[in-house]
Each structure stands twice: as C-alpha cells, then as structure tokens.
Amino acid sequence: xxxxxxxxxxxxxxxxxxxxxxxxxxxxxxxxxxxxxxxxxxxxxxxxxxxxxxxxxxxxxxxxxxxxxxxxxxxxxxxxxxxxxxxxxxxxxxxxxxxxxxxxxxxxxxxxxxxxxxxxxxxxxxxxxxxxxxxxxxxxxxxxxx
Amino acid sequence: xxxxxxxxxxxxxxxxxxxxxxxxxxxxxxxxxxxxxxxxxxxxxxxxxxxxxxxxxxxxxxxxxxxxxxxxxxxxxxxxxxxxxxxxxxxxxxxxxxxxxxxxxxxxxxxxxxxxxxxxxxxxxxxxxxxxxxxxxxxxxxxxxx
DNA sequence: CCGCTTTCGATAACTATTATTATATGCTAA
DNA sequence: TTAGCATATAATAATAGTTATCGAAAGCGG
Numbered sequence: 383x384x385x386x387x388x389x390x391x392x393x394x395x396x397x398x399x400x401x402x403x404x405x406x407x408x409x410x411x412x413x414x415x416x417x418x419x420x421x422x423x424x425x426x427x428x429x430x431x432x433x434x435x436x437x438x439x440x441x442x443x444x445x446x447x448x449x450x451x452x453x454x455x456x457x458x459x460x461x462x463x464x465x466x467x468x469x470x471x472x473x474x475x476x477x478x479x480x481x482x483x484x485x486x487x488x489x490x491x492x493x494x495x496x497x498x499x500x501x502x503x504x505x506x507x508x509x510x511x512x513x514x515x516x517x518x519x520x521x522x523x524x525x526x527x528x
Numbered sequence: 529x530x531x532x533x534x535x536x537x538x539x540x541x542x543x544x545x546x547x548x549x550x551x552x553x554x555x556x557x558x559x560x561x562x563x564x565x566x567x568x569x570x571x572x573x574x575x576x577x578x579x580x581x582x583x584x585x586x587x588x589x590x591x592x593x594x595x596x597x598x599x600x601x602x603x604x605x606x607x608x609x610x611x612x613x614x615x616x617x618x619x620x621x622x623x624x625x626x627x628x629x630x631x632x633x634x635x636x637x638x639x640x641x642x643x644x645x646x647x648x649x650x651x652x653x654x655x656x657x658x659x660x661x662x663x664x665x666x667x668x669x670x671x672x673x674x
Numbered sequence: 675c676c677g678c679t680t681t682c683g684a685t686a687a688c689t690a691t692t693a694t695t696a697t698a699t700g701c702t703a704a
Numbered sequence: 705t706t707a708g709c710a711t712a713t714a715a716t717a718a719t720a721g722t723t724a725t726c727g728a729a730a731g732c733g734g
Contacts, residue, residue, distance in 0.1 A: 399680065401682080403681085437723085438682055441682080461722090549713075587713080606689080609690085677732105681729085682727105682728085683729095691719080691721100695714100697713080698713070699711085701708105701711090702707100702709085
C-alpha cells in the first residue's frame with residue numbers, strides 16, 4: 383500500500399482529488415519514458431479499470447497537465463498528443479514517417495550542434511532540427527489575464 | 529509577369545505542375561514568416577481564387593511539403609499544423625495559451641542556453657524549452673523502405 | 675455519516691484532416 | 705497545335721483525435 387500512498391500524495395500535493403482512475407493513470411505514467419498517447423494510456427489503464435472511459439483519460443491528462451505533472455506535446459505522430467512525465471527540459475527525436483518519439487539524452491548546451499552526434503542508434507539522416515521554445519504566455523495573452 | 533515566372537520556375541524545378549492555385553499558395557507563402565495554418569492560407573488565397581477548396585490547399589501543402597518547399601510542424605495552436613517556407617533550421621516560440629508561433633532569430637549554437645535571452649519582446653516566463661530533433665527515418669521505418 | 679463539490683462515464687458534438695470520385699486542366703509528344 | 709494521358713481540382717463524405725454535456729457516482733471536510 384506504500385506505492386499507492388506515494389502516488390496519492392503526489393496528487394494531493396498538487397491539489398488534485400485522489401481517485402482510482404487518477405492513481406492508475408499516474409502509476410502508468412510515473413517513470414514512463416515511452417511518450418504514450420492518450421490512446422496508449424487508455425489501453426494500459428483499462429487492464430485494471432475495464433470501465434474507464436477514454437474521456438476520463440483525456441480529462442485526467444488535462445488536469446495533470448495543468449498541475450504540471452505531465453508535459454503534453456504535439457510534435458509526434460499525426461495529430462496525436464504525446465504525454466511525458468519527465469519535467470526536466472530535454473529534447474525529443476521524432477521519426478518523420480511513423481511519428482515515434484524518443485528521448486535524447488543530451489540536456490545541456492549546444493543542443494543543435496550536438497544533435498546529430500547524440501542521436502540514438504537506429505536514427506540517422508537528420509533532415510532538420512526543429513527547436514520549439516515554449517513560454518508561458520505571449521504579451522497579448524498576458525494582458526488578457528486576470 | 530516576371531514574378532509569376534519566378535514562382536512557376538520554383539514549382540517546375542521541384543517537379544510540380546504549375547497551376548493557378550499552386551502559384552497563389554506559393555505566392556502567399558513565399559517569404560511569409562507568420563507560420564500560417566491551412567485555414568489561414570485558404571482564407572488568403574480565396575481572395576484571388578474564390579472557387580478554391582480547402583481540400584486543394586491541403587493537397588497542395590502536402591505536395592509542397594514532399595517537395596521540401598515548406599516545413600510543416602504541429603507544435604503550435606491546438607492541433608492545427610503550421611507551415612513555414614523558411615527551410616533554414618530555426619527555433620520557434622510558441623505561446624502555451626493561444627498557440628501563436630514566432631520565429632527566434634537565433635540559429636546557431638547554445639540554443640537552449642540562449643533561449644531565454646533571445647526571446648522577442650512580449651514573451652517572458654519560460655516554462656520549458658522543448659527541443660524536437662526531427663530525423664528522416666528511424667531504423668524500423670528505414671527497414672520497411674524499398 | 676452528511677452534504678457539497680468534483681469526477682466519472684455515456685453520449686454526442688466538434689475540428690482538423692484525409693479519402694473518394696467525377697470533371698477539368700497541365701503537359702508531352704506527334 | 706492538338707490528341708491523349710496523367711495529374712489536379714472541387715464537391716462530398718468519411719475519419720481521427722479531442723472536447724462538451726449531463727446525470728449518476730464518488731471523494732472529502734466537517
């Protein structure tokens with residue numbers, strides 16, 4: 383029961399209610415480096431919670447994102463969102479054909495210069511290095527803030 | 529007629545047929561730094577081609593992307609794709625609320641370290657720097673290649 | 675345990691994109 | 705220049721991923 387308490391604490395500390403569904407989703411994401419999609423998460427959690435709905439997964443991920451428990455990004459497969467529980471800034475490798483997403487180990491300086499060298503085995507032929515700097519709010523959005 | 533010929537040449541050089549629709553779309557994209565969506569492009573081109581369909585815009589952009597005339601990325605607004613005719617590797621600033629996309633001038637080394645410093649006026653509060661390295665194919669996709 | 679609030683799940687709606695197909699048009703070779 | 709072929713176009717329908725609605729169920733503070 384210790385693991386459950388640990389996860390429940392994480393939720394509570396972020397002001398989120400503790401429910402079996404949220405625990406299951408958080409448990410699946412915790413330490414996960416596979417960049418799963420909502421569908422992936424749904425499939426995995428369904429094993430323990432056959433009645434869970436995809437909607438709930440989306441709602442939960444939305445809550446997790448707002449609470450900064452996961453990072454959501456859209457650079458990968460088709461138009462699916464990928465969810466990454468690793469909050470450390472780090473680069474991703476995306477296959478331009480299948481959209482698979484992998485982590486790059488490099489997290490420091492000279493990212494672009496190092497990109498080609500640090501590509502994991504099986505990735506090659508860099509077409510382009512796309513760098514997306516994501517900030518909280520642009521000026522316009524900040525103005526409209528309360 | 530000179531400008532038209534210039535654009536037509538660009539198309540032909542990439543093995544693309546020259547049509548009024550393609551010329552209009554290319555003309556709109558040429559030198560454009562606004563990262564327009566398919567919808568944006570559709571709206572702009574409709575001025576000269578009221579009969580053009582959104583479908584044609586998508587098909588044309590798909591052809592342009594394959595011919596490497598534009599770069600398509602999905603990191604911005606909701607799940608819309610943005611199209612960028614600038615083929616030079618360069619970073620983008622994305623507002624996490626409205627999804628607006630701006631170019632960062634920096635294109636060299638130390639991108640991540642420089643990101644905060646090089647943020648254009650009106651952007652602030654860096655939540656996270658997301659770096660996406662896009663390669664041609666991962667090993668699996670390359671194996672299935674002919 | 676009570677009551678208030680939030681979350682859940684079923685269902686439907688929505689948005690961005692892609693597929694289908696008949697017609698129209700660009701392009702090539704005679 | 706034109707015939708014929710391949711490709712592009714536009715109308716329409718379909719799809720994928722996600723978000724909205726709402727009644728029922730469950731968490732949480734007292």
